[in-house]
Amino acid sequence: MSGFTITDLSVKLGGTEILHSVDATVGSGEWIALIGPNGAGKSTLLRSVAGLCSYEGSIEIDGREVSEWSRRETARRIAFVPQAPLLPPEMRVRDYVMLGRTPHIGEFAAEGVSDHEAVDRAMRRLDLGALAERRLRTLSGGEQQRAVLARTLAQDAPILLLDEPTNALDIGRQQQVLELVSLLRSQGDLTVVSAMHDLTLAAQYADRLLLLAQGRLVAAGAPHEIATEALVATHYGANVRVVGEGGALAVVPVRRSG
Amino acid sequence: MTSVTGEQAVETGAVVPVGRRSLVPVVGAIAFAVVAALIGLLVGPVHLGLGAIAREALSHVPLLHVQSDMSSTDKAILWQLRAPRVVLGLLVGGMLALAGGSYQGVFRNPLVDPYLLGVAAGAGLGATLAIAYGGGTVDSYDLLPLAAFVGAAAGVACSTVLGHAGGGSRNPAGLVLAGVTVVAFLTAIQTFVQQQHTQSLQEVYSWILGRLGTAGWHDVALAAPYILISSAGLIAHRRVLDVLAVGDDEAASLGINVRRTRLAVVAFATIGTAAAVAVSGLIGFVGIIVPHTIRLAIGSSYRIVLPLSLLVGGGFLVLADVIARTVVSPAELPIGVVTAFFGAPFFAIVLRSSRSFS
Numbered sequence: 364m365s366g367f368t369i370t371d372l373s374v375k376l377g378g379t380e381i382l383h384s385v386d387a388t389v390g391s392g393e394w395i396a397l398i399g400p401n402g403a404g405k406s407t408l409l410r411s412v413a414g415l416c417s418y419e420g421s422i423e424i425d426g427r428e429v430s431e432w433s434r435r436e437t438a439r440r441i442a443f444v445p446q447a448p449l450l451p452p453e454m455r456v457r458d459y460v461m462l463g464r465t466p467h468i469g470e471f472a473a474e475g476v477s478d479h480e481a482v483d484r485a486m487r488r489l490d491l492g493a494l495a496e497r498r499l500r501t502l503s504g505g506e507q508q509r510a511v512l513a514r515t516l517a518q519d520a521p522i523l524l525l526d527e528p529t530n531a532l533d534i535g536r537q538q539q540v541l542e543l544v545s546l547l548r549s550q551g552d553l554t555v556v557s558a559m560h561d562l563t564l565a566a567q568y569a570d571r572l573l574l575l576a577q578g579r580l581v582a583a584g585a586p587h588e589i590a591t592e593a594l595v596a597t598h599y600g601a602n603v604r605v606v607g608e609g610g611a612l613a614v615v616p617v618r619r620s621g
Numbered sequence: 622m623t624s625v626t627g628e629q630a631v632e633t634g635a636v637v638p639v640g641r642r643s644l645v646p647v648v649g650a651i652a653f654a655v656v657a658a659l660i661g662l663l664v665g666p667v668h669l670g671l672g673a674i675a676r677e678a679l680s681h682v683p684l685l686h687v688q689s690d691m692s693s694t695d696k697a698i699l700w701q702l703r704a705p706r707v708v709l710g711l712l713v714g715g716m717l718a719l720a721g722g723s724y725q726g727v728f729r730n731p732l733v734d735p736y737l738l739g740v741a742a743g744a745g746l747g748a749t750l751a752i753a754y755g756g757g758t759v760d761s762y763d764l765l766p767l768a769a770f771v772g773a774a775a776g777v778a779c780s781t782v783l784g785h786a787g788g789g790s791r792n793p794a795g796l797v798l799a800g801v802t803v804v805a806f807l808t809a810i811q812t813f814v815q816q817q818h819t820q821s822l823q824e825v826y827s828w829i830l831g832r833l834g835t836a837g838w839h840d841v842a843l844a845a846p847y848i849l850i851s852s853a854g855l856i857a858h859r860r861v862l863d864v865l866a867v868g869d870d871e872a873a874s875l876g877i878n879v880r881r882t883r884l885a886v887v888a889f890a891t892i893g894t895a896a897a898v899a900v901s902g903l904i905g906f907v908g909i910i911v912p913h914t915i916r917l918a919i920g921s922s923y924r925i926v927l928p929l930s931l932l933v934g935g936g937f938l939v940l941a942d943v944i945a946r947t948v949v950s951p952a953e954l955p956i957g958v959v960t961a962f963f964g965a966p967f968f969a970i971v972l973r974s975s976r977s978f979s
Contacts, residue, residue, distance in 0.1 A: 413874050438876030449868040453921035458863070465864050466876030471857045518875070 365425055365440060365521040366391040366554055367412065372420040374407050381407045383578045384420070391521075394548060394555040396569035398562060398589070400599050403575040405558035406446065409524045412556070413443040424522070438466035442515035443524045447531075452500035456510050459499060460485055463517030485516040488547065505536045512543060516551070523548075525557040529564060537561070541568045562603075562614040566590040574598060590614050643925045646915075650932035654711065657936035661707035664943050666950060667698050674699060701837070709836040709844070710942045711935035713897040714907055716848045718934025720890035720897075721908025722915075722926050723855045726862035727886040728793045734908040735894040738800035738887065742807035743776020744769040744898040749811045749825050753818040765828070766843055766899035772807075773895035779803045781887065793869075793883065830955030831904035833942050840900040851893030852931055858886050862923035904957045906964040907934055914971050 366389050374382040382404045389395050397405040411418045414429050414437040422429040424440055432440075442463070450459070463485065464478040486492055489509045494502065502510060508528075515523055528544065529537035541564060548555055559565040565572055566586035574582040574589050576598040582589050587608060595603050595614065604615045662674055673691055677699060680689035691699070720735035728737075736742075751768035780803045784796035815825055861882055864872045869879045894908075911934040915926050938956070941963065945954040 410870075415870055415873055433876075434873060434878050435876035438874060441874070443871070443874035445868075445870055448871060449866075451866040451921065453916070454863075454866065455920075458922060462864055462867060462875060468860075470861065473860070 396565035399575035442520040457495040463514040654936040710939035714938025715931040715935035717907040718911035718930035722912035738780040739776025744773035747772020770899040831902035831957035847896035851889040854889035
């Protein structure tokens with residue numbers, strides 16, 4: 364299990380500062396949802412933690428700076444799923460899940476017994492056995508999402524970063540994917556950080572919410588403390604009602620006129 | 622629990638790793654290359670029987686005491702004319718197909734071929750300069766391959782430098798655009814030199830269309846070391862190329878150093894292609910048709926595509942050469958004409974049949 368600490372993190376992309384002096388601590392085994400309006404810096408924060416862009420400040424995992432690790436060492440600790448994962452259409456599901464073993468296989472070596480076992484385990488947990496030999500292009504959206512999750516599980520990394528994991532899924536699939544992440548987390552001692560647009564789902568599934576706006580961390584805390592009508596109005600410019608609590612908390616948009 | 626999963630796996634054929642799946646195609650591809658090589662040795666204006674070739678070959682194996690019944694003329698035809706041509710065809714065809722498949726993987730673009738980053742244009746310029754300025758004074762047999770090789774490597778080096786200046790390490794499209802720019806520039810110079818030396822037009826033209834006709838063991842010895850080293854380097858990257866298929870960011874998050882990998886693959890593919898082009902001219906189409914036919918027929922994993930491209934590409938070029946030297950015998954067609962003439966329709970058929978499957 365692993366958590367990580369972000370101290371005074373700033374990221375510039377092409378001369379523009381995307382993140383300004385962000386501080387945050389993610390506890391081992393926690394599920395954190397990053398929320399915030401478009402362009403707030405959620406994806407950039409995830410990419411920095413995954414070691415995919417250069418940053419100023421510090422991101423420490425297990426007491427060591429992320430930027431000091433080799434790509435392979437980082438990949439053994441952090442699995443990252445971007446907003447729209449690129450699925451090679453002709454690749455078979457099992458071969459795709461095997462890609463998750465890349466950081467554990469020597470660069471020019473072949474996969475071994477332990478890699479096949481890890482892939483079998485991941486496929487079993489996501490119920491993909493019957494789809495193993497199917498090509499990725501023949502899968503439905505939900506099945507593809509499961510294949511992506513299986514790949515990240517096969518990676519055996521204690522930290523899972525998900526950028527908009529429910530993007531482009533219908534409401535039923537959204538729930539299924541998040542339930543699945545929740546189940547995997549409870550079974551596998553995963554630390555999960557997910558960037559999310561849907562505030563209701565973020566509040567229902569995450570332990571804590573981090574609210575980013577214009578590259579700054581503006582609020583952090585339990586879902587009922589952050590998903591409030593006042594904060595959402597201030598940072599999203601949205602008119603909402605917050606109803607229910609806990610697993611039934613919902614952020615409902617309310618029409619301003621009429 | 623495990624036994625249930627095992628049974629399910631057998632029923633659905635679920636657990637078949639890539640390695641085992643590729644055994645049958647690899648054996649088939651080896652057989653294809655061997656048969657093509659035999660046809661290359663057998664077919665020609667002078668008839669040499671299969672039995673005679675076998676006895677002649679075995680007579681060189683120590684301790685077997687097989688007697689060859691070949692005349693010395695036939696021996697010369699076999700060992701000095703046909704054998705080097707077949708071996709060079711295997712090497713050049715295999716290299717072009719392997720480099721094409723690798724380029725397509727590293728740029729995630731199915732339409733790129735090994736000439737993308739300026740290998741052909743650079744080699745063309747080098748060869749044209751050698752023919753135009755070196756023909757009269759220096760034995761062009763020695764100068765031409767060297768000039769073509771240096772030109773090819775320089776062309777790709779220019780593209781790489783220009784591509785990196787334009788952010789090419791993060792964005793493969795930048796490198797491709799740099800390649801297009803360099804190709805246009807080098808081709809312009811080449812055309813200018815060619816126009817200034819119209820007496821060499823014929824020779825430049827025949828080199829550009831590709832040929833194995835003048836192949837001797839000298840050419841094989843010249844190209845083989847580069848081709849063997851770069852083939853080994855590219856095939857070693859076959860699994861990494863599969864990882865690159867998920868995009869630069871995801872490949873990096875899986876532990877791949879994307880920039881270093883792309884440079885290594887481009888370097889190996891360039892050295893091998895430059896050596897192939899240096900001894901055989903610009904033979905087109907092999908780098909596109911062969912890897913794609915394998916993808917459509919067998920699968921898209923580079924772990925299969927790359928080794929099979931090497932074998933099938935070699936066999937394909939030997940067969941193309943047999944056609945090039947028989948259809949208008951005793952004259953010869955440029956082999957590039959044959960690969961394009963038979964390759965393009967063949968590729969269209971493969972493309973059509975695969976579409977009806979999907």
